[in-house]
Amino acid sequence: MSTPTATREKSTTPTTTPKPRKALGHVSFVGAGPGDARLLTVRAAELLEQADVVIVEQPEQAALVTTDAEVVHGFAEDGSALTHAALGRLVVRHAKTGAHVVRLVSGDPFTYATAPEEAAACSKAGIGFEIIPGVSSVSAVPAYAGVPLTTKSNREYRVVSVGEASIAWADYAGADTLVLLSAVARIGEVAEGLVGAGRAPSTPVAMTRVGTTTEQATVVSTLESIAEDARAAGMASPAITVVGPVVEMRETLSWFETKPLYGWRVLVPRTKEQSAGLAARLRSYGAISEEVPTISVEPPRNPQQMDKAVRGLVEGRYEWVAFTSVNAVKAVREKFEEYGLDARAFSGLKIAAVGEKTAEAIATWGIRADLVPGGEQSARGLLEDWPPYDELLDPINRVFLPRADIATETLVAGLIELGWEVDDVTAYRTVRAAPPPAPVREAIKSGKFDAVLFTSSSTVRNLVGIAGKPHTSTVIACIGPATAQTAEDHGLRVDVLAEEPSVEVLADALAEFGAARRLGFLEAGEPVLKPSQKRPSSRRKA
Structure with missing residues (x-):
């Protein structure tokens, strides 16, 4: 008896093709500097331009985002800081959407910041990240206060994060410069601890709040008086405190707070x-x-005059076009765009600009002005350099002058006196804002x-x-x-x-x-x- 052969039938159950996993994004932990946005590194600026999402930890950092990237607040509604874990979850959540996330971190990401914990969360989630070092407030704020941390005779400094920590001040009794963080609320206690540890009561102290910004303020005192002086000056966080003889150099090296218009x-x-x-x-x-x-700039009430002038420009009616303001350049450019014209319409024309700013506006159009006053940059200065009409040299004797409705007649009268005919056209109106x-x-x-x-x-x-x-x-x-x-x-x-x-x-x-x-x-x-x-x-x- 033969053994029957088993046959395998094809399954009629449809198979499901797994959906491709969405690629994870990338996180750039970027040092946002100690306060002044201009202290961003070149690499930081590049990444901000490329970001899909920017997570900020201070409200003022949002002003650093000049693109259409989504700005996410990495702080609570009352402005208080989120925990390390909460920030890590926030960063990971946005990166999992496939976005390039820039996480702006005050100062330097790996110096007294939460970036190490947040980067660890990214690593655990399998998300790639990079660290862009920033300017730390530890060094930047004293520098802006005119206080060097090291000198030829004092080569060491120590950073102490005070906050709510219990600190054995006997460990800091030596001559090293001390940089104290989060010390404002406890400065009296800190000073007593350092004096008790052996530092002289006359040891110089400098406390600088909101350093590197134009609101920066510095109080210079001594260990025995700093608590009273800081209270009298209304010092508040954030502030950096420097303790040591280096503070005495501020009298010579203060460069920021002594600017002629400082804080104005x-x-x-x-x-x-x-x-x-x-x-x-x-x-x-x-x-x-x-x-x-x-002033608010608005179109002319009757646009027909400008329409006629632009048609005349294209048809070769003018020898010159005289721009007396950036707004006039903008008005003509908008009219050109309305007609589908570009800078080629100026071919064969001579272009005059009342000053360098107007000439720069013309240059963005790909055109170089033929005439810019060498002296006074005004209508009077333009007339001094404007050539008189010469019927042998100038095939056309007409000038197109687009300008504001309230402009003076100085230029028109002067050009007529030089033999030119002027189409004085209201290109825009200026009204009170x-x-x-x-x-x-x-x-x-x-x-x-x-x-x-x-x-x-x-x-x-x-x-x-x-x-x-x-x-x-x-x-x-x-x-x-x-x-x-x-x-x-x-x-x-x-x-x-x-x-x-x-x-x-x-x-x-x-x-x-x-x-x-x-x-x-x-x-x-x-x-x-x-x-x-x-x-x-x-x-x-x-």
Whole structure:
């Protein structure tokens, strides 16, 4: 008897193809520096540009994100810090979506920070990570306070994290420089411990709060007096405290807090875009600039004039195009885009710019201005260099002049006198901007701003119109004689006048004023006060 052969039938049960696993993301632990955003490393800036998600641990760090990356707050609603474990879970959760996560860590990620624990969580989850070192507050804050941690005669320093720790101060009785972290609340106890351990009561101490920012403040004292002096100065966390003879060098090496405009709050009646260069210049002198737009740029009420001029430009109607402002360049460019035109439409035309800023705006279009005033950068300066019309050399005698609705007639009259015909076209309107928020208006009127920079007569008129007159203690700085005259007409006393009509020169002039003012305080043996801290009896014209 033969044994029957078993047959295998195909299963009719459908098989399921497993879904591919989503690739895990990557985490960059980036040192965000001790406070000043400009202390980011080049690599840190590159990674911020590439990030999909940025996790911050301080609210102010969100300002470092200039892309459309998602910003995630790595702190509780009340601003308190999350635990190491909670931060680790937060980082891992976002990385598991496949995102490139940049975790901004104050100071240096591996120095008194939570990054080691968070990176360990990434490793456990199989997520790749990298560490981008940052500038630690341990060294940066004393440097900004003018206190070196080591010198030729003192080569050692020790870092002590105080907080709530129980510390045997006898271990720190030697001559080494001490850098104390989280010591503000216990500074009296710390000082007593160090004196009890054998340090002299006269040992110098420097305590610096919110270091590397323009709000930085330093108290210099001794071990026997630091608790009382810190309390009197209102010192609060975050602060770095340095103990040792190196503190005595601050008198010679203080470079940051002695800047001519250090801590000044300067009002700039312009938009952030318009005042970027000016803000950087003011910041280099230690000032904090705040922008309040006083003018709003709007299209002309009747666009037909611009439409006709642009058609004429394309058809070869003009010999010259004269740009008298960055806004005029922007208005023509927008009109070109509306018609589907580009810079090639300027082929064969000569381009004039009233100044370097306007020439730079033209250059972003891929065009170089043929004429920029060599002297005064104004309509008057442009006329001084403008060639007269010559019927033998100039095939066309017409100039296209796109400008604001409130522009003066100086340039038009001058060009006509030189033999040119001018199509004076309203390219945009300038209208008074909406009033700033109530706290800003109150600050302007109550003297909380140390200075106001007026860059045109219209900024004077409009600021007074939307926010009221600056307080009598506020320093008034004007870009030129015409602006100064308008300020005086509005009852303001002008303290600073730029030698040239340039916002950079205006900032320099204000810095010179601040330096002279500071020197006057020092020579009189008085504490250096900001204008907002000192109230003269009268500063406005009668």
